[in-house]
Amino acid sequence: MSEYLIELNNIGKRFGGVRALDGVSLAIRPGEIHCLAGENGSGKSTIIKVISGIYTPEEGEIRIDGHPVGRLDPIKAVGHGIQVIYQDFSLFSNLTVAENLALNTYLLEGRRHMDWARAHRMAREVLSRLGVSIDPDAEVGSLATSGRQIVAIARAILAKARLIIMDEPTTALTRHEVDALFAITRDLQAQGIAVLFVSHKMREMLEISERLTVFRNGRKVAEGMMRDFDEAAITRAMTGLELTDEPYRPAPPTAPAVLETRGLGVPGAVEGVDLVLRPGEIVGISGLIGSGRTELARALFGMEPAMRGTILLNGAPVHPRSVQEAIALGIAYVPEDRLTEGLFLPQSIERNLTVSILDRLRRGLFLDRSALRQRTDAMFSAMQIAAPSAETPVGHLSGGNAQRVMLGRWLLTGARVLILNGPTVGVDVGSKATIHRIIRDLALREGLAVLMISDDVPELVTNCNRIHVMHRGRFVAELTGADMSETRINDTLKTLT
């Protein structure tokens, strides 16, 4: 018996002229929780595909249980007990939980007949083994993200997994769901199943993993026991930079509020919210999904027609009834899912940046091309968007750069109030730091008032000068100055549920 379940030695993989993997090694022990960290483009996804047999590396050797396996293909990999849970879970939303769980096994066994009774038995068995109560007859599409993830894990277990690879498993989960996932992960470990987390969320990695491997630019730059690392060390390894997290503590703002709400409510979601935003402030909102935080943002942006209460903008009551009205009032909103809610992916950076101000760049019936170009160029460089030119389609950009395009668009509208919902979801550490710096600069130098909604508690603590904790549609706590610490917020959130 070998010490390692799987060993990858000096793996090299090229795509055209690009070296995606440059002699990397990775070894996973049976039943260990291992974390693979790296920024976008570091080769994380490529190595997953090598392990799961989708890509064949040009160099290097793969050993499973100490024996070289030669060329791996997806079916062989599954046969060796390797299961990948992709971010989209690859589940069939129209089919029931039981069928989703049974299909892979049936396919593996080469069955032609769909045995529903056995599918139910299998589903009930594996779900109870995971200690969760999910109805095997429920349609997968009707489950929450966390539920779908559990189904995906259950499916991997049914496929007799010995190694489950989870690609960014915590991205769409709330803190409670992450805790539940970690509990399940430890259960898997107790059953001798190894788990490889692929993630760039350092805090979570530190919490759950025993060993760590860090990739950067297709090379392995660090590995070792998790206890030998701290957050700063991992960040340094991932980015190659020293990123400091100086908290945002501006002088107490004295200017009158730019935005104020009194008794703001959205039926069924938000109740009696009093909020004050001054120029230069970054105010955080922490709360679980369903706490009403998104509805609050949408109400301010004119997207909740049933809104009650008063919104004061520079002291004057306003009532934005539509997005157009909100934009005209100088309110900007960067939604949670920037990819689906905001950007036109196949279109150029220029078009994406200027889409909200085209009305103002008109000359008669036509667009003023030179003005358009001027505005674009200014914002392109101000936002430090990493792209060959402003003609590049936004779909080609990394998450962080796409987010900067979104921010740039709103700044072009001349917004005075910026509402950010999960500003760095799905963004790697390096980009995250740049985005934070840009947001702080905007607040500090331009006097923008920023409302930041985030699941990422450390993000709020570092970047906000005030934080409201929201629960069941109400502000239940306000933290400022020295009170603002992660433990304080996490404790507050815990007592609420």
Place this chain on the structure above:
Amino acid sequence: MNKILQSTELAIACVLLLAMVLIGLVNPAFWGFDNLFSLAKSNVVIGIMALGVLLVMISGGIDVSFPAFAVAALYIVVRAMVALHYDGVFLPFVAAALIGLVLGAFNALIIERFRMIPLIVTLGTASITRGLLLGLLGSSIVNINKMPKELIAFGKHDLVTVEAANGATYGLTAMVLVYLGLGLAMHLMLRHTMIGRSVYAYGTDPEAARRAGFNTRRTIWFVYCTAGMLAGFAGMLHTSMIWQANPRDFQGLELDVIAAVVLGGASIFGGRGSVLGTLIGVFMLVMVKNSLILLKVDTTWQRVVVGLIIVAATAITAWRDRKKLA
């Protein structure tokens, strides 16, 4: 899924019953045996084609080529029978189904190999098939006097006959058994075989289906070949039931059949649909068209009604599926 599908089907069945009661109130002749038997007869050909379209729609595609395939199959077979003085039933049906299968395989080839959009592919193959048929075989109609006798006799089989007060007899065609038999086979295939489940899986998410280990290429071939085969078979049944082979037949039928399938609860996004729902949908569409005739509504206006049905039914199912996705 079971529960939801059943509730969808229940809803469609309720609408159907309500419509039947209303139509019966307006026109008591609706409940006469002659009318009900003629309704059942009209279900057969459209219904068999609908089973094929159902399969294609569950796989996330759409098929507008089946009327062309059906007409090609029936006309080629009947012309060959006339030319060879062949009179029989079994072989002609097998031949027609095979012609449909080959044409369907052509759809599958283009859709699978070139990753083309099914709507465009089937529009193209429909046009090619109809054009070739008229160009190579001519456009003369084979009438009852030339039609093979055995074929006509086969189409005349009745299950039961009822004598009306005035002495006329009405029969319920035995072809409904063929239709229901095919429906049952399709249901069992979709629900209880892995190839059937692969159609649902592929229609839900092709990429996930590949990752799960389904042979999705085989699924596409299976779907379009089966749809073509059913079309060819339905065409042959049609010709033996109307005692005529017209190379210009089934003009505009694709819309009726797609309307019926959508009415039966199949999703235009793929991954959803059932045989039971489709049977009900077909019945409802045929009944509505039949009632319009009974009410002496002009045929041009019937097109309007079919169009409205397709738009309304698609909107409702799309709304249902969107709500699920959200």
